[in-house]
Amino acid sequence: MEDMLTDDKKPSASTTTSPLPTSTLPPASTSPQAAPTKNPLISRRRFLQGTLAASAVLAAASVGASGQILGPLIPSSATSQEIISWVQLDNQYQLVKDKPGKFQPINYSEFFYFPYDSSVSPYYKNVIARLPDPLVNPLNASDPKLKHVAAFNVTCVHLRCLVNPGYDTASGEFRLQCPCHGSQYRLTDGVPVAGPAYDLGLNPLPEVQLSVDANGKISAVGKLNGEPGIGRTQ
Numbered sequence: 001m002e003d004m005l006t007d008d009k010k011p012s013a014s015t016t017t018s019p020l021p022t023s024t025l026p027p028a029s030t031s032p033q034a035a036p037t038k039n040p041l042i043s044r045r046r047f048l049q050g051t052l053a054a055s056a057v058l059a060a061a062s063v064g065a066s067g068q069i070l071g072p073l074i075p076s077s078a079t080s081q082e083i084i085s086w087v088q089l090d091n092q093y094q095l096v097k098d099k100p101g102k103f104q105p106i107n108y109s110e111f112f113y114f115p116y117d118s119s120v121s122p123y124y125k126n127v128i129a130r131l132p133d134p135l136v137n138p139l140n141a142s143d144p145k146l147k148h149v150a151a152f153n154v155t156c157v158h159l160r161c162l163v164n165p166g167y168d169t170a171s172g173e174f175r176l177q178c179p180c181h182g183s184q185y186r187l188t189d190g191v192p193v194a195g196p197a198y199d200l201g202l203n204p205l206p207e208v209q210l211s212v213d214a215n216g217k218i219s220a221v222g223k224l225n226g227e228p229g230i231g232r233t234q
Helices: 002-008 044-061 086-096 195-199
Strands: 080-085 109-113 125-130 149-153 164-168 173-177 184-186 192-194 210-212 217-221
Touching: 080 086, 080 109, 086 125, 086 217, 125 164, 173 192, 184 195, 192 195
Parallel strands: none
Antiparallel strands: 080 217, 109 125, 125 149, 164 173, 173 184, 184 192, 210 217
């Protein structure tokens, strides 16, 4: 009986927990390292926000010291420009004035740009013409040479086509004629006399102010009297 009690107190072999063999634990030095976390790709929203921010910085940088947004660089306005000599212009006129079919102002006219060149705008194109006798330029009636010459900006004040000197057979007058819509301007003073510019009561063509030196060289001086495409109001 005693032996039986003693046997009951013996621990069962099946309940004995054996320690894990040390060989089943990975050595500390060989533990696998955690994979580095990749930075997430930038979201489209964040990209757009960054782009807008960069645009704002560039816009702010484009503002000059004057507070104006910088635009294309425009060269300085010329204050004078030699165009042609009176002798050359008058000779061109004398060569054709007695020849039927060739007596056109385009033969004794010269185109030029003033006070800006064509890189700034095509609307700064002007024409100077030797007026056919007996026409006189009322804007320079007191000068013995310039009274025979007229110079105007050629931008039509109707819809900004470029006019050309020519002969109008209907009126028998020399005029500056618009090839687009038929506006016509007097060759002497640039006042509209036919077509939409006349019908709408628009302004005369801008005048190019002229000077002539002792050698007969004619130059454009000062500023245009008026604005291309708008005309002159004085």
